[in-house]
Amino acid sequence: MEISSNRPVYIDYLLMTIGTCFMAVAINSIYDPISMVTGGFTGIAIIVKAYSNIPLWLTNIMLNIPVFLIGARIKGFRFIARTLYSTAALSIWLYVLPTMNIMTEDYILAAIFGGVISGIGIGMVFLARATTGGTDMVAAFLQHYLKHYSIAQILQLIDALVVLAGAYIFGLNRALYAIISIFVVSQVTDGIIEGLKFSKLAYIITNHQDEVANAIMTVMERGATGLHATGMYSSLEKKVIMCVVSKKEIVQVKEIVTQIDPNAFVIVSDVREVLGEGFMEYKFNK
Structure with missing residues (x-):
């Protein structure tokens, strides 16, 4: 007897499409306007944009290209197929969605609602058995050589370095609010993945x-x-x-x-x- 999902494949791709849209809304309309760096390649993209005005979607693609090339060589194309789609979808949403400062200068609301919106999006992507590439895949590659550490530990370290870079550039105040947002993201994502029917x-x-x-x-x-x-x-x-x-x-x-x-x-x-x-x-x- 073989266990398999009864969910059609197109549902997974629909989840990835909608989920990355939620993530892009949080990034474009909450995190980026107030320079709140919450880790990941999108956090790096916010830092790069502050110095060069390079759009977020372009930085996200440029950072992910070498990661996917390495992933295809080490793990094979099947390993990165869904993640490739979700990463491309996120970059497209970042390009087409307008940038609006929804939360103005209210950092606590930005941290909470940005975390909720982003957490819903990430949870939907995870439900489709995919990720959005970025530091997730980097952590997976590094763990291949640093076997004494888990992927979660390596990912936490990488994202912490990105948040510290954001604190250095935009100030400690924004970084502390970013930590609140990261916590909210993790709680909402866990709720989406593990179920809300307690x-x-x-x-x-x-x-x-x-x-x-x-x-x-x-x-x-x-x-x-x-x-x-x-x-x-x-x-x-x-x-x-x-x-x-x-x-x-x-x-x-x-x-x-x-x-x-x-x-x-x-x-x-x-x-x-x-x-x-x-x-x-x-x-x-x-």
Whole structure:
């Protein structure tokens, strides 16, 4: 049995097209007008434009050309095909979209909304199993030789150097706001990729495990799993009930447990995404 995506290929390219449009709006209309450098090749392009008036789209293309040539030679064309499309789409959007100063001089709004818009765009590109090239690919190439470091670590270092360059040229104040924007981008991107349908995971330690489990399964119509555990202090073996419910249902779980066993020990944690019956369905192609 082979696992594959049921999503048509054109949907991926649509995601890349729309996602790069969002990114270009953030760059052209928020970051560039107030010289906020948030890392990446677009950050370098903002710095270059400040000294030479070379447009962002042209710098982005010129920086990516050698990166893609190296990528095609090391990894093969199939590895860079989607990323090549998304990089080209971003450069085209940077060229055709007008430059407007949406946030004027309000740096905190620029950092937050720029991060949200850019994060949505990057998340859509990642959902299409692509990137926009730039420092992502540079980090991947360097990791080929610096195997003791992860791609994420190398990427963070490269982007940090770009932000520091922006701080040197445009001032520390803008760089600090850029860090806020980078944080917002990462949070929004993670939400897009990992899903926004948060659930709750509950571990219930009780001496009335059968009653609690039955109540959860019959009253709430939710599944429950018994995990074998041993108390390290008492050396007694017991079952820990594990169940996953929606955010609204966790209140009912705690009420059920409290009614049956007020002395029960309950651990509740956040779950980013749940696949399976009763939650997000997934399919296999046979």
